[in-house]
Amino acid sequence: MMKAFYFLFFSFLLFEVHAQMDVSQISGVVTQNGYPVSSASITVKGSAEGIYTNEKGVYRISAKPGDVLVFQHLSLQTVEVLLEDVTKTLNIAMKPVEVQLEEVVVKKNIRKKAIEREIEFDTNMDLIRTNLGILDTRKSGLSIHMINGEDLNKGAPSFLEAMRGKFIGNITYQGTIFDEEHTSVFLRTTTSLSKGQKAAIYDVDGVIMYSPPLFLTIQEIDRIAVIRGIGASGRYGRRGHGGVIVINTKRGKYKNPKLTQSFKDSLKRSRKRAAEAFATSDWKAETPVQLKDLYQCKTELEALRFFEKKRDHFYHAPYDAIEVGNYFINEWKNKEKANEIWNSVKKRNSDNAVLLKALAYSYEKNGELTAAMQVYQAVASMRPLYAQSYRDLAKINAELGRNKKALNLYAKQVLNRAGALQSGIDSIINIESHNLLVRTKIMEVSTEVIDVEQLLGYSPIRIVLEWNNGEAEFELQGMNPPSYYSWKHTYESDPERIMDEKTRGYSSKQFYLNQELGGKWRFNLKYLGNKSFEPTYLKTTVYFDYGKPSQRKETKVFRLQKENINRHLMTIDLDAKAVSS
Numbered sequence: 001m002m003k004a005f006y007f008l009f010f011s012f013l014l015f016e017v018h019a020q021m022d023v024s025q026i027s028g029v030v031t032q033n034g035y036p037v038s039s040a041s042i043t044v045k046g047s048a049e050g051i052y053t054n055e056k057g058v059y060r061i062s063a064k065p066g067d068v069l070v071f072q073h074l075s076l077q078t079v080e081v082l083l084e085d086v087t088k089t090l091n092i093a094m095k096p097v098e099v100q101l102e103e104v105v106v107k108k109n110i111r112k113k114a115i116e117r118e119i120e121f122d123t124n125m126d127l128i129r130t131n132l133g134i135l136d137t138r139k140s141g142l143s144i145h146m147i148n149g150e151d152l153n154k155g156a157p158s159f160l161e162a163m164r165g166k167f168i169g170n171i172t173y174q175g176t177i178f179d180e181e182h183t184s185v186f187l188r189t190t191t192s193l194s195k196g197q198k199a200a201i202y203d204v205d206g207v208i209m210y211s212p213p214l215f216l217t218i219q220e221i222d223r224i225a226v227i228r229g230i231g232a233s234g235r236y237g238r239r240g241h242g243g244v245i246v247i248n249t250k251r252g253k254y255k256n257p258k259l260t261q262s263f264k265d266s267l268k269r270s271r272k273r274a275a276e277a278f279a280t281s282d283w284k285a286e287t288p289v290q291l292k293d294l295y296q297c298k299t300e301l302e303a304l305r306f307f308e309k310k311r312d313h314f315y316h317a318p319y320d321a322i323e324v325g326n327y328f329i330n331e332w333k334n335k336e337k338a339n340e341i342w343n344s345v346k347k348r349n350s351d352n353a354v355l356l357k358a359l360a361y362s363y364e365k366n367g368e369l370t371a372a373m374q375v376y377q378a379v380a381s382m383r384p385l386y387a388q389s390y391r392d393l394a395k396i397n398a399e400l401g402r403n404k405k406a407l408n409l410y411a412k413q414v415l416n417r418a419g420a421l422q423s424g425i426d427s428i429i430n431i432e433s434h435n436l437l438v439r440t441k442i443m444e445v446s447t448e449v450i451d452v453e454q455l456l457g458y459s460p461i462r463i464v465l466e467w468n469n470g471e472a473e474f475e476l477q478g479m480n481p482p483s484y485y486s487w488k489h490t491y492e493s494d495p496e497r498i499m500d501e502k503t504r505g506y507s508s509k510q511f512y513l514n515q516e517l518g519g520k521w522r523f524n525l526k527y528l529g530n531k532s533f534e535p536t537y538l539k540t541t542v543y544f545d546y547g548k549p550s551q552r553k554e555t556k557v558f559r560l561q562k563e564n565i566n567r568h569l570m571t572i573d574l575d576a577k578a579v580s581s
Contacts, residue, residue, distance in 0.1 A: 142231030149221040187243035198242030357468035358537035386505030425506035462543040473528040527560040535561040
């Protein structure tokens with residue numbers, strides 16, 4: 001059995017490596033706030049030679065896949081881009097350098113009046129509004145640790161988790177971070193006095209609370225202060241023996257309202273309005289003119305005639321041709337016509353890995369798994385060093401029931417079989433390969449195989465995002481009040497991840513939702529571009545009962561083109577285990 005194990009996991013599929021090292025011309029426009037940047041220098045990293053943009057911000061430079069282009073200009077932030085095999089157009093938006101001015105402190109011996117502190121409150125992060133008035137943490141003489149709300153982890157499920165690691169000393173809690181009535185927080189110290197310590201209380205915009213205000217979202221919090229030790233008791237009396245967590249919200253100039261149910265309901269209504277502020281536009285606004293005319297056809301015959309009339313346009317606009325195929329399948333159930341169009345797209349663009357991945361997504365969405373596998377094989381032959389190539393082939397083989405081949409492909413990229421929660425492509429490959437082992441029972445399962453539910457501590461709903469263009473940037477927003485989540489896939493927000501994606505060769509991300517919490521999660525997405533004029537295709541796969549015999553999935557594919565516009569991706573109903581648009 002062990003021999004079979006090692007054979008299965010370390011018999012690597014050999015791809016013929018065709019390293020595309022040919023020098024090609026990279027061109028584009030460099031802008032700043034929408035205006036062209038002239039005289040910006042563009043060099044290949046490690047080379048002394050380079051070129052400059054013209055007065056219109058346009059440039060053209062010779063480079064090859066694997067090179068790093070460096071864009072520089074006085075007073076603008078330097079941008080570095082690692083070139084991929086299909087990179088031909090790079091439109092770069094540069095940003096100003098943030099100059100940190102030296103802080104000047106003007107000392108004043110006269111104690112400020114309350115009105116002065118009130119006026120200064122919004123701009124002075126050393127001030128905190130408490131039940132007993134505004135407190136200057138620098139001059140209070142108390143043991144106070146402050147944090148700006150902007151520095152809190154916006155992806156954390158509650159403010160308690162967002163606070164972890166932000167303050168000196170340990171912060172622990174008993175209970176669950178989602179149940180305020182049965183949760184107690186302890187501000188542990190390093191002295192012997194910590195034995196038998198009482199739970200902390202909360203001062204929310206001057207309102208004293210004895211349970212953590214978990215109804216607050218992290219986005220609402222302006223600043224937090226933790227008061228420990230004797231100072232807390234001195235200011236708050238016996239109720240402050242366990243310490244005080246002071247929270248000031250962004251809306252929070254309350255005049256000591258009673259924290260009644262109606263007050264909580266008002267906060268919920270406020271959060272609902274905030275969620276509605278994520279105004280999402282109709283996807284129909286993304287539709288190109290030629291496709292709009294096609295979609296308006298009243299009969300299948302009229303649609304076929306329109307396509308024949310515009311055939312040349314669609315074959316010279318392959319992304320539009322992909323949508324034409326989707327149209328004939330979804331509107332008229334005409335798979336034969338769709339496959340005819342898609343086969344032509346595949347033949348005409350056989351050297352474009354990015355386009356072929358978009359085509360593979362459409363095949364998958366429409367249940368054409370064998371055709372999708374053939375496209376993924378073509379992409380892998382062009383990108384044999386990309387981790388995503390192996391993962392995509394492994395996944396599609398598993399869906400076709402070719403489990404041993406799938407495990408061979410996963411084995412090519414498995415780095416750490418126990419690292420289920422590590423980031424990047426490794427986490428996806430580890431979870432999927434181990435899930436396949438458990439569900440198919442190909443071999444005797446060892447204790448090293450990952451039990452996802454046991455590892456996470458809850459029954460998970462797994463979400464996998466994949467995008468065809470490695471240069472794509474976007475912001476994902478998830479809302480299930482009072483919980484909010486935001487993930488930015490941009491070079492500016494997470495340069496280390498972007499570099500890892502390009503170095504390892506992958507464009508995917510997985511998330512987990514706690515199925516046991518119930519409710520509905522609404523996901524929106526703001527597309528920020530891909531440095532070219534082509535659209536980006538985003539595939540979302542939602543797995544219910546992940547890792548169980550009842551596991552099932554729902555797949556959706558989105559075409560992203562217009563930038564800086566919020567779109568509603570999907571809503572996941574955790575109770576009904578369903579996905580809706």
